[in-house]
Amino acid sequence: MIDVEKEAARIAEQGESAPRLARDPVNLPMINNWLEAIGDQHPGYTEVAPPAMVQVWTMAGLHGQRTLDDPLGAMMKILDEAGFTSVVATNSDQTYHRYLKVGEHVSVTTSLEDVTGPKKTALGEGWFVTTRSTWYVGDEPVAEMRFRVLKFRPAEKPAPRPEVPKAQAIRPAINRDTEYFWEGCRNEELRIQRCGGCGLLRHPPGPMCPECGATKPKYLVSDGRGVVYSYVVHHHPQVPGKQTPFVIALVELDEGVRMLGELEGEPSIGLPVEVVFTKVDEELTMPSWRPRADR
Amino acid sequence: MNAAIAGIGATDFSKDSGRSELQLAAEAARAALDDAGLEPSDVDGLVSFTMDTNAEIAVARELGIPELTFFSRVHYGGGAACATVQQAAMAVETGMAKVVVCYRAFNERSGHRFGQVQTAAAANIDNSWSYPMGLGTPAAMVAMFARRYMHEYGATSEDFGRIAVVDRKHAATNPHAWFHNRPITLDDHQASRWISEPLRLLDCCQETDGGVALVVTSAERARDLPNKPAHVKAATQGSGADQFTMTSYYRDDLTRLPEMGVVARGLWERSGIGPSDVDVAVLYDHFTPFVLVQLEELGFCGRGEAKDFVASGALELDGSLPLNPHGGQLGEAYLHGMNGIAEAVRQVRGTAVNQVANVEHVLVTAGTGVPTSGLVLGQSP
Ligand SMILES: [Zn+2]
Numbered sequence: 001m002i003d004v005e006k007e008a009a010r011i012a013e014q015g016e017s018a019p020r021l022a023r024d025p026v027n028l029p030m031i032n033n034w035l036e037a038i039g040d041q042h043p044g045y046t047e048v049a050p051p052a053m054v055q056v057w058t059m060a061g062l063h064g065q066r067t068l069d070d071p072l073g074a075m076m077k078i079l080d081e082a083g084f085t086s087v088v089a090t091n092s093d094q095t096y097h098r099y100l101k102v103g104e105h106v107s108v109t110t111s112l113e114d115v116t117g118p119k120k121t122a123l124g125e126g127w128f129v130t131t132r133s134t135w136y137v138g139d140e141p142v143a144e145m146r147f148r149v150l151k152f153r154p155a156e157k158p159a160p161r162p163e164v165p166k167a168q169a170i171r172p173a174i175n176r177d178t179e180y181f182w183e184g185c186r187n188e189e190l191r192i193q194r195c196g197g198c199g200l201l202r203h204p205p206g207p208m209c210p211e212c213g214a215t216k217p218k219y220l221v222s223d224g225r226g227v228v229y230s231y232v233v234h235h236h237p238q239v240p241g242k243q244t245p246f247v248i249a250l251v252e253l254d255e256g257v258r259m260l261g262e263l264e265g266e267p268s269i270g271l272p273v274e275v276v277f278t279k280v281d282e283e284l285t286m287p288s289w290r291p292r293a294d295r
Numbered sequence: 296m297n298a299a300i301a302g303i304g305a306t307d308f309s310k311d312s313g314r315s316e317l318q319l320a321a322e323a324a325r326a327a328l329d330d331a332g333l334e335p336s337d338v339d340g341l342v343s344f345t346m347d348t349n350a351e352i353a354v355a356r357e358l359g360i361p362e363l364t365f366f367s368r369v370h371y372g373g374g375a376a377c378a379t380v381q382q383a384a385m386a387v388e389t390g391m392a393k394v395v396v397c398y399r400a401f402n403e404r405s406g407h408r409f410g411q412v413q414t415a416a417a418a419n420i421d422n423s424w425s426y427p428m429g430l431g432t433p434a435a436m437v438a439m440f441a442r443r444y445m446h447e448y449g450a451t452s453e454d455f456g457r458i459a460v461v462d463r464k465h466a467a468t469n470p471h472a473w474f475h476n477r478p479i480t481l482d483d484h485q486a487s488r489w490i491s492e493p494l495r496l497l498d499c500c501q502e503t504d505g506g507v508a509l510v511v512t513s514a515e516r517a518r519d520l521p522n523k524p525a526h527v528k529a530a531t532q533g534s535g536a537d538q539f540t541m542t543s544y545y546r547d548d549l550t551r552l553p554e555m556g557v558v559a560r561g562l563w564e565r566s567g568i569g570p571s572d573v574d575v576a577v578l579y580d581h582f583t584p585f586v587l588v589q590l591e592e593l594g595f596c597g598r599g600e601a602k603d604f605v606a607s608g609a610l611e612l613d614g615s616l617p618l619n620p621h622g623g624q625l626g627e628a629y630l631h632g633m634n635g636i637a638e639a640v641r642q643v644r645g646t647a648v649n650q651v652a653n654v655e656h657v658l659v660t661a662g663t664g665v666p667t668s669g670l671v672l673g674q675s676p
Contacts, residue, residue, distance in 0.1 A: 170412070170417045170427045171417065171427060173418050173419060173422070174420075175420055178423060203424075203545065229549070230439050230440070230446070232430070232438040232442060232491045232492055233492035234430075234432075235488070235491060236488070237411055239429050240414060245489075246429060248428055248429050250439055250544050257545070258544055260424055260425055262428055269442070269446050
């Protein structure tokens with residue numbers, strides 16, 4: 001057994017990694033590429049770089065490798081070995097002390113700030129790893145970043161859920177207007193009807209677009225992410241195929257439509273959730289929600 | 296409208312009637328005709344709910360009604376209640392019928408209980424987005440609205456509870472009410488078990504076996520009958536944009552009942568009266584949160600203000616808007632709104648057990664969360 005906390009303390013004690021110099025000085029071509037990619041049309045970046053680019057200057061590049069003393073790399077490796085192999089999303093907070101001028105050459109150092117866990121999350125048990133990076137021009141700190149990542153042990157695949165007793169579960173009525181949705185669920189795709197005429201997204205779906213009158217519905221595959229718009233905790237009476245109490249949430253998907261589904265976990269309005277699919281049998285797979293790990 | 300309710304009739308309200316639904320319908324209809332001073336042979340029209348199991352021809356056979364020239368049914372559960380009177384009044388006004396009986400009868404407690412999960416209803420394609428996900432009871436469907444309403448306006452479970460308390464207070468002095476002599480406190484409400492959070496047991500109406508019938512005829516004919524006519528000043532139906540039955544969750548705003556807004560506009564426009572002219576409000580109360588939303592849709596208070604309006608005591612018998620003097624469906628009986636229309640008639644006649652003084656106009660609403668309907672009954676046409 002790997003002692004994650006002990007290993008984390010060892011890496012943290014090493015403090016800041018050696019400064020790693022950016023491949024190129026701050027330069028206009030890279031600034032322009034970045035502005036284009038991000039879609040930022042601010043005209044002011046001719047002599048200074050957008051602050052949010054700071055991490056770009058010290059990226060390792062396509063074939064780059066982490067330096068041996070990089071604490072994040074070292075910690076990830078330890079967690080991989082301990083079985084916490086997965087990452088879904090990360091979050092970073094950056095602080096900028098000043099604009100970087102074209103021609104300045106930055107370097108970066110990173111230290112391990114904190115490793116907490118193991119924590120039970122909707123995705124499985126995991127550790128939150130926090131690092132702090134500092135960018136310098138010479139000896140002057142110009143920007144900082146706290147970076148947080150959840151490294152988790154993926155739950156058995158798919159996430160273990162009590163088998164819904166097939167004979168009991170209420171099955172949806174399905175007709176030619178709605179079949180695409182259930183076919184999507186069988187393929188673990190959350191499909192939203194999109195009008196083939198005007199592009200209107202619509203759920204629940206129907207055969208004729210109320211906006212343009214077209215009768216050629218298509219669909220898009222949703223990212224399956226959204227937030228809880230409302231919910232109930234159902235206690236009485238018993239519902240076939242469900243164990244009371246259970247939560248049903250009305251979720252507003254990022255694409256803008258709302259959809260009902262069972263929610264596993266503590267509900268609240270605004271809770272970020274994502275779709276999970278549960279196979280009932282060969283014909284039916286039900287979508288439901290679980291809290292997002294990166295919330 | 297040139298129509299009035301000239302007769303009302305009901306069976307006893309129980310939890311186990313011991314009779315068939317057809318017998319309940321026939322008993323209620325006969326009682327209403329007796330009250331109106333009319334014979335079955337005077338009847339040429341029948342109206343009911345699509346949910347009613349009693350065919351018009353079966354009711355006509357039991358009563359000995361010889362011929363029918365008008366029969367009609369209204370859809371969407373309790374939303375049909377006031378619309379049965381609208382159908383009858385239109386038939387009378389247009390000469391399609393002279394005397395129309397509206398009826399609703401069921402063994403809703405001892406037989407088919409609406410509060411249970413209706414697995415068969417999942418065969419409806421609209422329900423395929425809710426029932427299989429576990430949302431399969433009216434209480435749970437309303438609870439989904441209620442949670443969002445609480446979130447938007449800061450209403451609490453106590454605010455819902457105050458509706459139950461006032462209904463039960465009124466029922467306590469009504470000998471025909473199931474909850475006669477059994478008032479509750481807000482603490483009782485708060486101590487009642489969760490049904491579907493945020494709804495508690497005491498936010499939900501009762502389940503009842505029974506029948507109610509109403510006799511509608513022209514204003515002129517009603518004048519010559521034994522009881523004071525309750526004139527139909529306005530009768531409207533309402534369905535809103537992107538309407539579903541109980542699950543209109545896909546509209547921008549989940550804190551409103553726009554279908555009741557449609558009814559409200561129609562009622563005020565056609566009756567020529569406004570919210571401040573209403574002397575008694577019989578509001579459909581299958582679940583308490585929707586009474587608050589109705590007060591807002593009908594214009595008795597602003598959006599989100601119903602909780603303060605209710606807490607002010609306005610709904611008491613001596614308040615500015617006495618609510619459900621018979622005890623409503625939380626207190627008297629759940630007859631899909633039809634017992635509320637009968638109470639409105641008694642308030643106009645001046646014969647109610649909890650009679651409000653100087654009643655000129657009574658407002659009645661039908662089932663909420665579904666396409667619905669409403670009535671303004673009055674002393675004069
Ligand atoms: Zn379209």
